Amino acid sequence: MDKKRNHTNKFQFVVDATDWSAHAGKLSTPHGVVETPAFVPVGTQATVKSLSPDDLENVNTQLVLANTYHLYLQPGPEAINRLGGLHQMMRWDKPLMTDSGGFQVFSLGWALEHDVGKLVSIFADDSREEVSVREYEKKGKALIKREKLCVVDDEGATFRSHLDGTLHRWTAEKSMDVQHILGADLVFALDECTSPVHDEAYTRLSMKRSHLWEERSLVRFKELNKKSEQSIYSIVQGGPFEKLRKKSAQFVAGKDFFGTGIGGALVSKSKMGEILDWIMPIVPENRPNHLLGIGDVDDVFLGVDKGIDTFDCAFPTRIARRGDLLMMPEDGGTCANHWRLHITRHEFRDDPAPICRSCHCELCQSTYSRGYINHLFWARELLAYRLATIHNLWVMNMLFTEIREGIASHSLNRVRERWMG
Numbered sequence: 001m002d003k004k005r006n007h008t009n010k011f012q013f014v015v016d017a018t019d020w021s022a023h024a025g026k027l028s029t030p031h032g033v034v035e036t037p038a039f040v041p042v043g044t045q046a047t048v049k050s051l052s053p054d055d056l057e058n059v060n061t062q063l064v065l066a067n068t069y070h071l072y073l074q075p076g077p078e079a080i081n082r083l084g085g086l087h088q089m090m091r092w093d094k095p096l097m098t099d100s101g102g103f104q105v106f107s108l109g110w111a112l113e114h115d116v117g118k119l120v121s122i123f124a125d126d127s128r129e130e131v132s133v134r135e136y137e138k139k140g141k142a143l144i145k146r147e148k149l150c151v152v153d154d155e156g157a158t159f160r161s162h163l164d165g166t167l168h169r170w171t172a173e174k175s176m177d178v179q180h181i182l183g184a185d186l187v188f189a190l191d192e193c194t195s196p197v198h199d200e201a202y203t204r205l206s207m208k209r210s211h212l213w214e215e216r217s218l219v220r221f222k223e224l225n226k227k228s229e230q231s232i233y234s235i236v237q238g239g240p241f242e243k244l245r246k247k248s249a250q251f252v253a254g255k256d257f258f259g260t261g262i263g264g265a266l267v268s269k270s271k272m273g274e275i276l277d278w279i280m281p282i283v284p285e286n287r288p289n290h291l292l293g294i295g296d297v298d299d300v301f302l303g304v305d306k307g308i309d310t311f312d313c314a315f316p317t318r319i320a321r322r323g324d325l326l327m328m329p330e331d332g333g334t335c336a337n338h339w340r341l342h343i344t345r346h347e348f349r350d351d352p353a354p355i356c357r358s359c360h361c362e363l364c365q366s367t368y369s370r371g372y373i374n375h376l377f378w379a380r381e382l383l384a385y386r387l388a389t390i391h392n393l394w395v396m397n398m399l400f401t402e403i404r405e406g407i408a409s410h411s412l413n414r415v416r417e418r419w420m421g
């Protein structure tokens with residue numbers, strides 16, 4: 001009896017403390033417990049670029065998200081299966097999540113359809129960077145001709161690989177099958193991603209389709225997940241339209257999902273707050289809430305305030321690789337400078353000062369000078385990418401530690417003021 005209870009209790013979400021609508025809690029998985037709110041770095045290709053699993057642990061990473069689309073194409077689920085699954089392959093024995101692959105499949109389609117390559121970068125992640133076919137074309141390196149890369153029908157989507165142009169079929173069942181083989185603790189149902197420029201009529205149609213796909217995802221998930229080794233998140237769709245968002249929130253609330261994902265076009269920072277205000281009173285309180293693709297400091301405070309528990313975003317790691325280092329308030333990070341220091345700027349060329357005096361990450365503790373890191377970036381030395389990524393993830397995790405402590409002591413306001421000014 002007890003054994004059975006333990007078995008089903010491998011996944012659990014418990015809220016320990018609240019501060020207004022913000023909550024701090026514990027998200028338990030078979031690979032460990034995630035203290036929430038938590039930041040989730042993106043390991044697109046089963047690695048957070050330039051970091052080893054030890055590096056990730058040393059910066060206090062609790063949970064990593066890998067991209068199903070990329071791993072499906074390369075090295076492929078069969079290879080990953082032979083290598084023991086995602087945890088075993090990447091030597092990460094802590095909690096893992098995978099997305100449904102839908103975002104990348106559809107963003108190929110609508111990025112070309114609406115010519116919104118620049119627009120999507122508002123809330124961009126690594127994968128969007130990598131599938132920018134148009135950029136490859138400009139450089140004359142495109143492997144595939146410019147044509148619609150994704151065709152959606154009610155059953156699923158047919159798309160061309162951005163790597164070699166081969167044709168693939170993506171459905172709810174396929175996404176679940178692949179995510180089951182990858183074996184992450186937390187997986188996502190397949191939804192159709194709409195673009196910020198889709199109108200209400202199309203977004204409604206697409207939302208209905210998403211709901212059907214999410215139901216099918218749940219059925220397949222239950223067939224595959226007899227041993228309760230994975231848990232599944234729904235996705236609330238509906239674009240920037242109040243009626244649709246509320247309808248979608250009601251739909252997912254009525255289904256047997258473990259967690260609630262909030263996706264789709266969030267359009268702008270102010271609209272994001274509005275959308276969360278519509279959704280959050282409807283989604284079940286006892287489920288963890290995940291906001292997809294959001295990770296700017298001000299967006300994090302907004303999300304936490306509305307009751308978001310986990311945030312995945314490639315932004316801190318991506319900006320690290322171009323020399324933008326995140327700064328805590330005591331080191332000069334403010335709303336105005338977006339908590340960033342552009343280490344590649346000329347003024348740092350012979351600056352002997354350390355990067356941040358109050359940061360305890362490997363980069364800052366090694367007392368490398370700003371001048372040296374500036375040089376490494378200009379020389380395109382690989383160490384620069386690793387150290388900068390370590391630093392940015394450390395700062396993000398410090399921010400979330402402060403947020404959790406703030407919620408626990410009912411002083412989240414003070415933490416927000418400290419960071420936002």
Ligand SMILES: [Zn+2]
Pocket residue numbers: 355356359360361362363364365391394
């Ligand atoms: Zn640091």
